[in-house]
Amino acid sequence: MELTEIYEKGGAALRAMDIGFLLDGVETEFVKVNNRRILDGFTLSQRCIDGVEAATTCHVLGVDLSTPLIMSAMTMPIPAIADDGLMKVAEGLKAAGSLMWVGTPIPQNLKELAAIGVPLVANVKPFQDRKKMFEALDDIQAAGVQWIGVEIDAGQGTKIKDRQMAKDCFPLSLEELKAIRKAVSLPLIFKGVLSRVDAKKSIEAGADGIVVSNHGAHTLDYLPHPFQVMDEIMEEVTDNTVVVVDGGFRRGSDALKGLAFGASLVGLGRPILFGLAADENNGVEELVGQITGELKRMMCMVGAADPGGVGRDILIES
Numbered sequence: 001m002e003l004t005e006i007y008e009k010g011g012a013a014l015r016a017m018d019i020g021f022l023l024d025g026v027e028t029e030f031v032k033v034n035n036r037r038i039l040d041g042f043t044l045s046q047r048c049i050d051g052v053e054a055a056t057t058c059h060v061l062g063v064d065l066s067t068p069l070i071m072s073a074m075t076m077p078i079p080a081i082a083d084d085g086l087m088k089v090a091e092g093l094k095a096a097g098s099l100m101w102v103g104t105p106i107p108q109n110l111k112e113l114a115a116i117g118v119p120l121v122a123n124v125k126p127f128q129d130r131k132k133m134f135e136a137l138d139d140i141q142a143a144g145v146q147w148i149g150v151e152i153d154a155g156q157g158t159k160i161k162d163r164q165m166a167k168d169c170f171p172l173s174l175e176e177l178k179a180i181r182k183a184v185s186l187p188l189i190f191k192g193v194l195s196r197v198d199a200k201k202s203i204e205a206g207a208d209g210i211v212v213s214n215h216g217a218h219t220l221d222y223l224p225h226p227f228q229v230m231d232e233i234m235e236e237v238t239d240n241t242v243v244v245v246d247g248g249f250r251r252g253s254d255a256l257k258g259l260a261f262g263a264s265l266v267g268l269g270r271p272i273l274f275g276l277a278a279d280e281n282n283g284v285e286e287l288v289g290q291i292t293g294e295l296k297r298m299m300c301m302v303g304a305a306d307p308g309g310v311g312r313d314i315l316i317e318s
């Protein structure tokens with residue numbers, strides 16, 4: 001199946017399900033529309049003379065990947081899309097040499113997912129019940145994941161159109177983030193950084209990485225696309241901080257732009273759901289494989305031999 005077909009077939013299948021509304025965005029849907037508009041606001045500076053043989057492999061926080069394209073944190077709709085959906089996503093991502101990132105609810109079968117051999121990351125939400133949050137951190141650490149994510153942007157839960165989804169959350173303080181850092185021995189990533197101020201505090205709290213993300217339009221309305229704040233955020237992070245970006249990335253060209261802004265990894269949210277809905281584990285593998293193929297082709301023509309070699313100066317802002 002070609003990429004366009006995966007998107008069409010998977011999108012139609014998901015829309016026909018009860019969970020189809022999960023593809024929508026918060027309140028006015030500005031964030032979803034703006035994500036595409038900003039991604040399309042950059043064209044590419046072609047540097048084809050002396051073109052290079054590009055490789056998409058990368059090594060990030062102790063994990064070897066065939067591609068800088070990874071799954072963005074999600075759990076909720078997956079079991080409803082396919083029987084054993086989480087296992088199928090894990091298998092598809094493993095075959096593509098990618099990484100699986102689960103969200104809320106934390107899957108009961110984390111250990112089983114880890115046993116498949118896919119690099120695995122799990123998130124906690126800033127539950128108002130902080131004891132419950134720390135217990136969740138302990139459970140995740142014991143399950144054999146590679147990294148742990150904290151959804152710093154879900155301090156008021158999540159919302160889709162007018163429907164409040166995750167509830168009973170409250171923003172974490174800098175001191176609480178430092179306490180989480182002390183409690184976590186694995187690499188720790190804060191998801192949902194969208195300003196210089198939060199980037200600075202994330203570094204101060206001891207994060208190994210951040211996800212620059214507007215939560216795919218599931219938290220606050222009128223948040224910017226990551227590209228609107230990436231440059232200021234990149235000024236705050238250290239050379240060792242891993243930066244992941246997500247929000248509306250659909251093709252290799254989008255991923256190339258994310259790398260150009262300084263991200264080491266690019267997250268795919270809804271596309272993973274489309275792949276699963278289109279053709280189960282094969283659909284997920286195909287989806288990641290084809291976007292990676294597009295990225296590799298473009299890297300060659302902008303003179304980037306590896307994901308870290310994609311420079312900010314290949315982007316032409318329109």
Ligand SMILES: Cc1cc2nc3c(=O)[nH]c(=O)nc-3n(C[C@H](O)[C@H](O)[C@H](O)COP(=O)(O)O)c2cc1C
Pocket residue numbers: 022023072073074075076077102103104105123151191213214215216217218246247248249267268269270271
């Ligand atoms: C159905 C759905 C469920 C999601 N669940 C979570 C979650 O539990 N935790 C989280 O941090 N982000 C969650 N997200 C946000 C994604 O991790 C990611 O930031 C976003 O989807 C990226 O945008 P994209 O879907 O346009 O690729 C969810 C997104 C969707 C579409």
